[in-house]
Amino acid sequence: MKLVTFDLPGGQRHIGAMLAGEQRLVDFTASSTSPAMRNMLALIDGGEAALKEARQLLDKAAVTHALADVKLAAPLPEPRQMRDFLCFEKHFRQARANRHLFGATDGERDPAKVEIPPIWYEEPIYYKCNRFSVVGTGADIVNPAYCQMLDYELEFAAILGKSGKNIRKEDARSHIFGYLIFNDVSARDQQMREMGGTLGPTKGKDFDTGNVLGPWLVTADEVGNPYDLTMVARVNGEEWSRGNSGEMHHRFEDVLVHASRDETLHAGEFFGSGTVGSGCGLELGRFLKHGDVVELEIQKLGVLKNRVVFRHASQ
Structure with missing residues (x-):
């Protein structure tokens, strides 16, 4: 359904x-x-x-x-909890390679030569999102006043249907209720500044309309295999991003096993995949502007469509 x-x-x-x-x-x-x-x-x-x-x-x-x-509205307007993971290695490499856009490095780097911290391969890392800033398809994405580099992120997410603690990997799939598209909107310039403090992200992610979910929540039985879904992002009708969910290094089963270690997970919680490779403007060296229409499409999950609004005259 x-x-x-x-x-x-x-x-x-x-x-x-x-x-x-x-x-x-x-x-x-x-x-x-x-x-x-x-x-x-x-x-x-x-x-x-x-x-x-x-x-x-x-x-x-x-x-x-x-x-x-x-x-x-968002299919799940107020999830019980939101965790977003970083499961795609290609995204990690390409995003790090482009930190020169913010003055963090001297120049462009080869993504293949970017050093990935060993812990990323050892366990799925994540941050907790603001579950109160959720909107759905058709809603305006409002650029925060402090942001000059607004970005989309092409992701999908699993919604937990059954609570559990210390979930076994062989049982993890049975805990998933369904899947939906996630646009993890990011204030990139703010994110780059604050993460220099080795904690976060905070205001790079936490602002009203920053978490876009939809257009609907597709039950797990209808999706079948979640690891062979074509993922596409378009801005004003132009394709910017294309990837496949099968490129996840850590899959949702791994995510649930890790998150549930000595911690009870509850039905209605949200688990984001992280951005698919080439799935955001940071990786491409281009960002959103006022009036842009962003469409994220994932096979079997529909199309999530939103307009970008810059309400501050200085922008």
Whole structure:
């Protein structure tokens, strides 16, 4: 199923699922009095019983809306926790090679000669995102006042469907509820400054509209193998980035094993893949400007589309 959170014209927020053709959706909240159909976290918390009911509601299609008549929100508007990992080696190398853009090195470097810290290969590293700054497809990405180099990041994410601690690798896939597209918007100049202090990122990532999720949350059964998905980014219709999810060095199973070491993970948590190789402007030496329209497309997961807005006159 392609699960959605959406706002009706009167402002009521409901959940549902897309019908074939992706032009209409079934309204689960209006079709059922079940507490599991109130919001996406409730549906995830409901486990297999709630998923079974959702599939039945989708088949009946008792209450539907045209996609054009509602406003999609982020499928999971407020995840219980957000962790974003750095799983693609090509991105790591190319991003480090381009630090000369910020004066961090004397000149451009060969990505193949960039030194990667040994710990990156030993375990999946991550930071925790601001789970309150989430928006969905169609929302404006508002450039923070302190940023001159705004960047997109082409990522996807897994949403946890089952809580666990010290999760075994062979069991990890069964904990995943579904997948969605993630645009990890970055204030690159701020990020480069603050990470010189060996902690962070902080304000390079944490600002309103900085975490874009959507357009829908696709259940794991519909995705099948998550490690062979074509990933593409376009800006104003021009392709900037292309990669494949199979290039992940650390996969979601590794991520869940590591994150759950002596720590309980909860249903409804978000785990980002990190940026696919060549999947951001930093790697390409180009950044976003006012009015740009960014489209991130991942096979089986849809298209996440947003406009960039610079609201500060000095920019």
